[in-house]
Amino acid sequence: MKMKKTAIEWTIGAAAVLAAVGCATFPDAQETRGTAESMVKASFTAPTPNLLKRLDQDRAQQICSKIGKAELTPAEAAEVVKLSRASIEYPKSGKFAGNWKAGAKLAYDGGGDRIQGGRLEKRAHNGGLCQNCHGLEAGEVNVGNVGPALTGYGARGNSEAIAKYTYERIYNAWTYFPCSNMPRLGATGHLTPEQITHLVAYLIDPQSSLNRK
């Protein structure tokens, strides 16, 4: 025979539940931000104070760090685009497309700029990191897919306008796609304007290995 709970038992049960819920409050967004940001300040080491600054977010990075399913508002997106456009520096040569062979090397170069054992990775120049995330030459299996495949990118032509657009896309991808996963390779200083022109050539030059059938 099943026992029927008395009203008093129910009341006690409900109070316990309420108490438990009351206990289990989480710090709010403001508080969490404060806690986490102080943690960031205390949790990393670097060979120079300058390198520690990498942890500081710029305005665009702050906007782009949406928690969970939170979405970018149109105003925020517009601000990121504006900041991004303003960040772009164009190559001194005035030419957007450099040497595609140099670009191909860069595309497969995933090194440079990392910090380990109290040292900054010593490199004449940083790698382009492309292979990590993008399909490149047709048939190359050892490529990532976090970004879209760039195989045959040159099909859209190699006009000046395409070259400029491509340059800007690499220099600061957020100019066109605010907060996308694509690193702002020129704007953060990871690549030089000249290196980016080589990547542009690799993408749009009809002779480039990327555009060979």
Place this chain on the structure above:
Amino acid sequence: MNRSRRRVLELGGGVAALGAAAAAGLIPAGAAAAAWNKPGFESKAAADAIKSLGASGMTESRDIAITAPDIAENGAVVPIAVTSRIPNTESISILAEKNPFPLAATFDIAPGTEGYASVRIKMGQTSHVRAVVKAGGKFYTASKEVKVTVGGCG
């Protein structure tokens, strides 16, 4: 943790130059040296290594199965299992053809033990992995390509 990254990266170089010390005669004779196939393990060409096993001619055999990944995520640890269904299998050898010293292992198998061996090898680059089986005094072979992607994730 200093320079740990560099040391991992040097592994690739180590694999590539694998066995140079053996060739230079730097390997002291261990207790098992009597059985250890020095000329075979020091051969730089797969053909020479195979000769050292006593095989002059080999027959391609479908009764040899090589279990290995098509793509190895890490050339330092490539699992290879060889099963020989050829009766009276006496030995199984495993070669990574493009390793600087191709012969990686020879397993002598007593009657009553299955023609099977599973092991892990280092591979410097994409290569055919060849199994050479000696059975009833004759030699049989099979191979499988294993693509090696050095490094990979962190």
Place this chain on the structure above:
Amino acid sequence: MAEPMRIRATLQGDVADVRILMRHPMETGQRKNPKGEIIPVHFIQSVVVTHNGKTVFDAQWSQAISRDPFLGLRIKGAKAGDKVSVTWTDNKGDKRTDEATVAASS
């Protein structure tokens, strides 16, 4: 001093499926330490497996065998309780012997 092996020997029908893990650096002789000095070549050259005292499997290895080596083999005509003994010997003459009992399949 060499660390113990892990040996699993499990009966499948009348075949003992033997799986051995060994701790060994399997140095190629080509790697450098952080000071830039070559780490001497150091690898297991031979692994001998006996079943109730009788040699059933004799492996010869090069430095191309991976660090912390694994060896798998299958011994026919085995019963639960049989002894499987494994001895490895490396190029420096270091040795290690460990023994396991064949277990009925679980």
Place this chain on the structure above:
Amino acid sequence: MFTLRSRIAVLALICLFAPAAGAQNAGAGLEVGRKMLLEDNPGELWIDRGKRIFHEKRGPKKASLEQCDFGMGPGNLKGATARLPRYFADTDKVEDLDSRIVTCMVTLQGSDREQVKKSAIGRPLTDGSDIEAIAMYVASHSNGMKMDVRLDHPKEREMYKAGEYLFFRRSGQTDFGCVTCHGQPDKRIRLQDLVNMLDKKQIQAVAGSWPAYRGAHGISRTMQWRLYDCFWQMRLPELAYLSDVSIALSTYLNYQGNGAVVKVPGFKR
């Protein structure tokens, strides 16, 4: 001109969590190898090694770690790591597996905390560190049990929320946060599958697989190393061992992985 080292460095990847062997989305070409490596995992040897070190009388106080309390009472290891990170009253801190081992090496054995931390992450292709071995041994006592991280204490909830915030926080030369690589399904960095940490099933596939034997390093690794390596690849400064950021991220990720069955050692490429 590229040196050999830099050429190989080119091949290094940005990746936070390599999926457990046998995880989803692996190409069939990779699957066979992953299965073989996981079945006979050299990480097992670290359980034995950790056991020896754990029970050995060591340090200035010549004591073993047998009385270490991993949250289930002194000496009780069963299921302990499935509950980590968690709040410990004696230190008034949320601690993960590494942190708790260090705490016990200091309190029970009298070791110097900074000295212990210095050697906690072993160099690749060496014998690794004592802590890495002890961690594997301790974690092996939770095998078969479900991850069950709780947020009962306010400090646990604080860590969890901070971890969540940090997971989504983007910074540095690559504008990366954890979420960049681990927030979408079916993604890959080169050939490495990326676990989508925002998907319960996917995170459960890896949550119970640490500590793990790292094939390329030839030693056992803990989550502390895994997170350190993430930040290295993101081009950020070096994550300090046992730092609050590391504990916060572990708390967030392990909680997300609740329900995953612990199976260590894992095997990571």
